[in-house]
Amino acid sequence: xxxxxxxxxxxxxxxxxxxxxxxxxxxxxxxxxxxxxxxxxxxxxxxxxxxxxxxxxxxxxxxxxxxxxxxxxxxxxxxxxxxxxxxxxxxxxxxxxxxxxxxxxxxxxxxxxxxxxxxxxxxxxxxxxxxxxxxxxxxxxxxxxxxxxxxxxxxxxxx
Amino acid sequence: xxxxxxxxxxxxxxxxxxxxxxxxxxxxxxxxxxxxxxxxxxxxxxxxxxxxxxxxxxxxxxxxxxxxxxxxxxxxxxxxxxxxxxxxxxxxxxxxxxxxxxxxxxxxxxxxxxxxxxxxxxxxxxxxxxxxxxxxxxxxxxxxxxxxxxxxxxxxxxxxxxxxxxxxxxxxxxxxxxxxxxxxxxxxxxxxxxxxxxxxxxxxxxxxxxxxxxxxxxxxxxxxxxxxxxxxxxxxxxxxxxxxxxxxxxxxxxxxxxxxxxxxxxxxxxxxxxxxxxxxxxxxx
Numbered sequence: 025x026x027x028x029x030x031x032x033x034x035x036x037x038x039x040x041x042x043x044x045x046x047x048x049x050x051x052x053x054x055x056x057x058x059x060x061x062x063x064x065x066x067x068x069x070x071x072x073x074x075x076x077x078x079x080x081x082x083x084x085x086x087x088x089x090x091x092x093x094x095x096x097x098x099x100x101x102x103x104x105x106x107x108x109x110x111x112x113x114x115x116x117x118x119x120x121x122x123x124x125x126x127x128x129x130x131x132x133x134x135x136x137x138x139x140x141x142x143x144x145x146x147x148x149x150x151x152x153x154x155x156x157x158x159x160x161x162x163x164x165x166x167x168x169x170x171x172x173x174x175x176x177x178x179x180x181x182x183x
Numbered sequence: 184x185x186x187x188x189x190x191x192x193x194x195x196x197x198x199x200x201x202x203x204x205x206x207x208x209x210x211x212x213x214x215x216x217x218x219x220x221x222x223x224x225x226x227x228x229x230x231x232x233x234x235x236x237x238x239x240x241x242x243x244x245x246x247x248x249x250x251x252x253x254x255x256x257x258x259x260x261x262x263x264x265x266x267x268x269x270x271x272x273x274x275x276x277x278x279x280x281x282x283x284x285x286x287x288x289x290x291x292x293x294x295x296x297x298x299x300x301x302x303x304x305x306x307x308x309x310x311x312x313x314x315x316x317x318x319x320x321x322x323x324x325x326x327x328x329x330x331x332x333x334x335x336x337x338x339x340x341x342x343x344x345x346x347x348x349x350x351x352x353x354x355x356x357x358x359x360x361x362x363x364x365x366x367x368x369x370x371x372x373x374x375x376x377x378x379x380x381x382x383x384x385x386x387x388x389x390x391x392x393x394x395x396x397x398x399x400x401x402x403x404x405x406x407x408x409x410x411x412x413x414x415x416x417x418x419x420x421x422x423x424x425x426x427x428x429x430x431x432x433x434x435x436x437x438x439x440x441x442x443x444x445x446x447x448x449x450x451x452x453x454x455x456x457x458x459x460x461x462x463x464x465x466x467x468x
Contacts, residue, residue, distance in 0.1 A: 025256050029266035038256065039273045045265035066269075066276060066309060069332055 030058035031142070032091065033171040040166070041067040060091040062166055074124040074147055084129065084152035087163045091146055091170060098143040106137040109146055112164040118156045123149065131156055141175040252363045254278070254356030255345065257311055259338025262325035267336050269311055272361035277308045279378070282342060282352040284314060285324040289370050290351045294328045296372060301332040303416050305379050305407055308355075315339045355382055373412055380408040 025036045029044040036042055042062040049056050059073050065086045071077040075088050082088060098104050110117075113133065123132035124147065131153035135146040146167065150159040257280070258268040271278045281297075283290040296302055297312065304310055312330075314320050316339040329335040345354055345366075354366040355378045364382035369375045383404040415421060 025258050025268050025270075027258050027266040027268045029260070029264065034268075036268055039270045040268065041270055042268040043265060044267075045261075045263070048263075062268075066274070069334060 028171075031173040031175075032058055032060050032093075033173075034060060034062055034166070035169040035171075036062060036166065037064075040064050043067060043071075047073075055095055057093040057095060059093070060170070061088070063088040064162070075149060076125055079123075079125060079127055079130065079149050082127075082130065082149065082151040084155060085159075086151035087159050087166075088149040089146075089163055089166050089170075090148070091144055094143040094145065096141075096143070096175070099138050099141065101143075103136045104138045104143040106135075108139050109137055109144070109167060109170070110135050111168055113146075113148060113160060113167050115157060115160040118148070118150055118153065118160060120153050129153060139172045142172060144172070254280075254354070254361050254363055255341065257313060257336050257338065257341050259313070259316070259336040259341060262322050262329045262335055262337065264322075267334060269309075269334060269336065271311075271356050271358070274358040275307070276358045277305075277364070277379075278356045278358060279304065279308055279310050279375070280345065280354045280356065281310060281312045281375075282314070282345070282347045282350055282354070283312055284319075284350040285321050285328055287350050292371070293351055294330070297330040297333045299330075299332070301330065302372060303411055305404065305411070308379070311336060313338060313341050315342055353378060355379060357382075376408060376412045380405060380412070383408060 025038070025040070025042075027034055027036070027042055027044060030046055032044050034042055034044070040062055041064075042060065044058060044060045046058045047056045061067055061071060061075065061078065063078060063082075063086060065078075065082060068077050068081060073090070073092055075090050078088055094104070113135075117133035117135070118131040119133070120126070120131050122134060123130055124134075129152055131150045133148050137144055137146070148163045148167070150156050150163065152159060254271050256269065256271050259266075261267050269278075271280070281293060283293055297310070301310060310333050312333055312335045314325060314335065314337050316337050319339060320337060322337075325335065325337065347354075349368050351370070352366070352368050353375050355364045356362070357364045364385065365378040367374065367378060369377075387405070410416075
């Protein structure tokens with residue numbers, strides 16, 4: 025199953041839900057940027073950009089992948105200096121204190137990078153820290169199949 | 184004697200004419216039937232016989248040939264221009280796919296009822312609205328209609344995959360098996376609810392057939408579906424009455440009128456007799 029929007033695309037294995045969205049601007053001419061959510065569970069309608077609302081529903085076998093783009097001005101910042109996404113996603117990077125919202129038993133990892141001239145944050149949540157050796161490869165398989173198109177002259181606030 | 188013989192000969196002659204007339208009539212009928220083609224099928228092999236549908240009648244799906252058709256995962260665009268992918272096959276929960284259009288008048292009631300917190304569904308069932316793609320639908324109109332609590336996916340490919348004949352049309356997919364458990368056109372939510380009632384009944388029969396047991400789960404699902412159809416949702420006041428009806432009283436109160444009359448008449452006779460007998464035993468020396 026493949027979806028694409030806002031210069032991102034994802035080839036998903038069976039049983040995965042995904043959304044690629046960009047929030048409407050809160051004020052005219054304000055910039056918003058695309059976000060991708062993908063999980064091997066039913067994603068709820070209401071979610072925060074870093075998966076709040078979804079992570080609470082995760083069981084020990086679930087994985088959530090978040091890819092959030094930042095504004096073009098972030099490209100020059102040291103935080104986004106790494107070129108390209110981590111491949112494979114390092115298993116050792118997942119820690120309980122790596123979660124944006126701490127939930128007992130879960131583990132998270134966050135990576136900042138620039139790819140095709142676009143700055144991104146990749147945030148991955150595993151439903152079980154204990155089983156990270158089994159879940160991290162599942163997440164890595166999806167991350168490897170994400171596609172990021174080169175930055176083009178698009179509408180204001182995004183690619 | 185001669186007269187009798189002559190009469191008998193005449194009678195035999197008349198009967199012979201009658202039989203000849205009947206045979207000729209029968210031959211005419213057979214000839215007409217032959218001209219109409221009757222009896223030709225007897226000379227055909229069964230393979231020569233062709234069955235077909237009237238023009239305009241859609242061909243039956245595979246599901247009508249003895250096997251449930253399979254569901255399909257759903258992917259497409261939202262009315263806001265975002266992308267969405269929803270797993271339907273191989274997941275724990277069931278999916279009710281509502282195929283709607285922004286233009287059909289019958290769909291308007293469903294768009295309205297899906298607003299707010301969404302309609303009440305059986306436990307473990309997600310609702311997804313699917314419209315055709317941007318080549319057939321108005322994105323601006325769909326942005327106005329799209330409910331916040333129910334995902335709306337625009338995809339002509341999904342319509343084609345499910346072979347949707349008309350809108351509004353509903354398909355219930357069993358998540359674990361990925362099979363379509365029911366599908367129908369509907370004009371009201373009560374008709375849609377019939378889908379999972381039917382699915383529960385079919386599942387109950389299938390389980391009985393395969394295991395000879397197992398009724399409780401489907402009975403509970405059917406009860407839930409029937410309560411929902413009647414508008415009784417979880418937490419409905421009728422499920423928690425403030426007072427219970429009084430149980431029927433025992434003894435005389437439970438007897439019918441004729442019984443009570445008989446008992447009163449018996450008392451009317453027995454009481455004076457008993458009193459008189461007591462007085463006599465008291466005063467007798």
